[in-house]
Amino acid sequence: MTQPVRVAITGAAGQIAYSLIFRIASGDMLGKDQPVILQLLDIPDSLEKLKGTIMEIDDCAFPLVQGIIGTSDAEEAFEGVKYAMLVGARPRGPGMERADLLQANAKIFSVQGKALSSKADSDVRVLVVGNPANTNALITASNAPKLDPKQITAMTRLDHNRALSQLAAKTGAHSTDIEKLMIWGNHSASQYPDLTHATVKGKAASSLVDQEWVEKDFIPTVQQRGAAIIKARGASSAASAASSAVDHMRDWAKGSDGQWVSMAIPSDGSYGIKPGVVYSYPVVTKGGQYEIVKDLPIDSFSRGKMDATDQELREERAAIEDLLK
């Protein structure tokens, strides 16, 4: 029988995890033939609730689940893990400024970076979902000296999937008809959903939609989708965030089959984005690795948007610079 792999999920008593854990347990992420051991982390105050989630995992009698650990100790949660989904984060409280939120989360992610570095499998793949995801990933990497920063990524796949659905609806196509769409930059309202290279059933997307729709509808809808969901649901996106986290890790682990997907990864100077931030790029994944899609021509409209989201990431970085090693 295939050996089980250890998968850590933080924020395990929360709403994203309530969907994510069950998708992983049923084999949607690593395959229907890959047994898993679930290592679930939450804070002490949430452990009672986590107990309830674990009871429900048990009650599903999932064939692939070979073990479940529930803990508030990051080192125990990350012991031997090959995949770590960092979902738990401090939400913004009353009167909290953006800088306070960045600081509060930076502390959480520096502790978790250290624990990953000392306890996880040396080949671990890490996805940060908890917001502000890109900067939390930067902190995690800078506190994980034994890991290559390329092993620590942040999630913009939800934005990518949102963009696919918006363009599909507009062009009367299905999301699977669309290729070469991408999200640049931060998982925030400054992100740049870019369809200048996209195709719909092989035709240039830019020949099917007008620029006014792109600027006044498509881009703001994708940028503001998280807020629109909060307004409608009274709570932030959860099942869709979990589904995109599954997509991100599945493609990273098993390959994207030549498709371009969006991942926030350490900037390496590509497309003029200097090293020092975790920036979303178009990538192709293969053999457990990702490669940035190179040499795309960038028009001046795109350049402005790509630089604006880079600027926001550098401001986030400046707010937590003291916690970077």
Ligand SMILES: NC(=O)C1=CN([C@@H]2O[C@H](COP(=O)(O)OP(=O)(O)OC[C@H]3O[C@@H](n4cnc5c(N)ncnc54)[C@H](O)[C@@H]3O)[C@@H](O)[C@H]2O)C=CC1
């Ligand atoms: N990158 C993305 O596309 C998206 C990111 N998010 C973010 O994901 C995060 C989680 O969202 P939800 O599950 O809806 O929140 P939630 O509030 O339902 O759950 C968060 C869980 O994290 C736990 N937690 C807090 N600090 C922790 C720590 N130090 N270690 C371990 N667990 C900790 C809490 O106790 C809680 O159980 C939020 O930051 C949210 O903004 C949400 C949607 C999309």
Ligand SMILES: O=C([O-])CC(=O)C(=O)O
């Ligand atoms: O907007 C939020 O707070 C949650 C989030 O990240 C999203 O839905 O993209």
